[in-house]
Amino acid sequence: xxFNSETEQKILNAATEVFLQHGHDGARTEExxxxxxxxxxxxxxxxxxxxxxxxxxxxxQVKKVISDLFASLQPETDMPTFLQGFISSYVDRIQxxxxxxxxxxxxxxxxxxxxxxxxxxxxSDQNSPSPHSLVKRIQTAVKEKEIRQVDPHHLVxxxxxMCIYTFIAAPIIGSIFPDININDPSFLKRRKKEIxxxxxxxxxx
Amino acid sequence: xxFNSETEQKILNAATEVFLQHGHDGARTEExxxxxxxxxxxxxxxxxxxxxxxxxxxxxQVKKVISDLFASLQPETDMPTFLQGFISSYVDRIQxxxxxxxxxxxxxxxxxxxxxxxxxxxxSDQNSPSPHSLVKRIQTAVKEKEIRQVDPHHLVxxxxxMCIYTFIAAPIIGSIFPDININDPSFLKRRKKEIxxxxxxxxxx
DNA sequence: GTCTATAATAAGATAGAC
DNA sequence: GTCTATCTTATTATAGAC
Numbered sequence: 001x002x003f004n005s006e007t008e009q010k011i012l013n014a015a016t017e018v019f020l021q022h023g024h025d026g027a028r029t030e031e032x033x034x035x036x037x038x039x040x041x042x043x044x045x046x047x048x049x050x051x052x053x054x055x056x057x058x059x060x061q062v063k064k065v066i067s068d069l070f071a072s073l074q075p076e077t078d079m080p081t082f083l084q085g086f087i088s089s090y091v092d093r094i095q096x097x098x099x100x101x102x103x104x105x106x107x108x109x110x111x112x113x114x115x116x117x118x119x120x121x122x123x124s125d126q127n128s129p130s131p132h133s134l135v136k137r138i139q140t141a142v143k144e145k146e147i148r149q150v151d152p153h154h155l156v157x158x159x160x161x162m163c164i165y166t167f168i169a170a171p172i173i174g175s176i177f178p179d180i181n182i183n184d185p186s187f188l189k190r191r192k193k194e195i196x197x198x199x200x201x202x203x204x205x
Numbered sequence: 206x207x208f209n210s211e212t213e214q215k216i217l218n219a220a221t222e223v224f225l226q227h228g229h230d231g232a233r234t235e236e237x238x239x240x241x242x243x244x245x246x247x248x249x250x251x252x253x254x255x256x257x258x259x260x261x262x263x264x265x266q267v268k269k270v271i272s273d274l275f276a277s278l279q280p281e282t283d284m285p286t287f288l289q290g291f292i293s294s295y296v297d298r299i300q301x302x303x304x305x306x307x308x309x310x311x312x313x314x315x316x317x318x319x320x321x322x323x324x325x326x327x328x329s330d331q332n333s334p335s336p337h338s339l340v341k342r343i344q345t346a347v348k349e350k351e352i353r354q355v356d357p358h359h360l361v362x363x364x365x366x367m368c369i370y371t372f373i374a375a376p377i378i379g380s381i382f383p384d385i386n387i388n389d390p391s392f393l394k395r396r397k398k399e400i401x402x403x404x405x406x407x408x409x410x
Numbered sequence: 411g412t413c414t415a416t417a418a419t420a421a422g423a424t425a426g427a428c
Numbered sequence: 429g430t431c432t433a434t435c436t437t438a439t440t441a442t443a444g445a446c
Contacts, residue, residue, distance in 0.1 A: 175324035
């Protein structure tokens, strides 16, 4: 197991910051170098091209997003607790780092075959939890009449959608409803509660 | 009232296509010219710079997205019909043109002050319907106990989130659940039904 | 109005000294 | 390993003929 040199890591961190903010096309290697506190030449020394550096960042971020998403699932608890836990921890995570989602949704244009493969790999790895765990927990709940008849996939989509939306649409929301402050703790609390209520009343038997 | 020349319009259409796909930074004026069937020089003749052309496109698209979103609201109908109408027409619109939403969410980084202003303008225009109409319809429903106590803003966020999500996350969803085809009519029908059921059961008194 | 040719600049990548 | 200086190429923008 080889460890990255400190410099390599500094470049990776800087690249992550810059790529997440500007995307692949908007990112400038010069800015990455500047943020890392080094120069372009050294960047090329470590990563050869902008493309390779981008792939490293993308790879790492995608893995992190997926595993973060399902790391905190507690399938053994009853449905309301399970939902509340998922919503709460997921909203917190997104709020702490909304850029990742914005970045992924943008860069994932249909036809990004490298990403398709990357995702397939991650999902098929049996050790790590996957969206399928979430789907399965809901399927079980339906079968045991813990909740009403509902399409598990669509419920998963709906949950993720609601947790994500306000944070990636923050600038829009801010312009349209000036009195709402997305990052205010009271907003967060409210948000979680409203999502949970809608979903729980929406699916309880 | 002056009308755009045919060529000007061809360039605008091409620019829209290219900017929506690649974003501001990824778009190339040469590609725009090619798609429009003209050359770069003519593009500059009409729009002077890439920046101005971009602003035209952005301006037009943002206005369209907002007005489309609320054009089909029918506040006079009862709540279930109202919801069903909104969900159905909104999902259809997004599905027909998911790129616009992806583009807006991406380009709206916090600090895009030109956009903030643009949105404020559109919203404050009393003639056109705004998100506030949707909020108001829900407020009324709460007041008249047509639905349970619910935060109108959050319900609006939730509705929009669910309608949008699957379409901008289509590539991700495709990779994780290979057996789901977002553009299949049966998926669309299912999607609308599941959103409506979750929301209606979730808010009925 | 529309084109070809070209200038001006920006950005990625490399050579070579230290 | 790290830097400065430089090359090469891509991209925006303009000049000038038709």
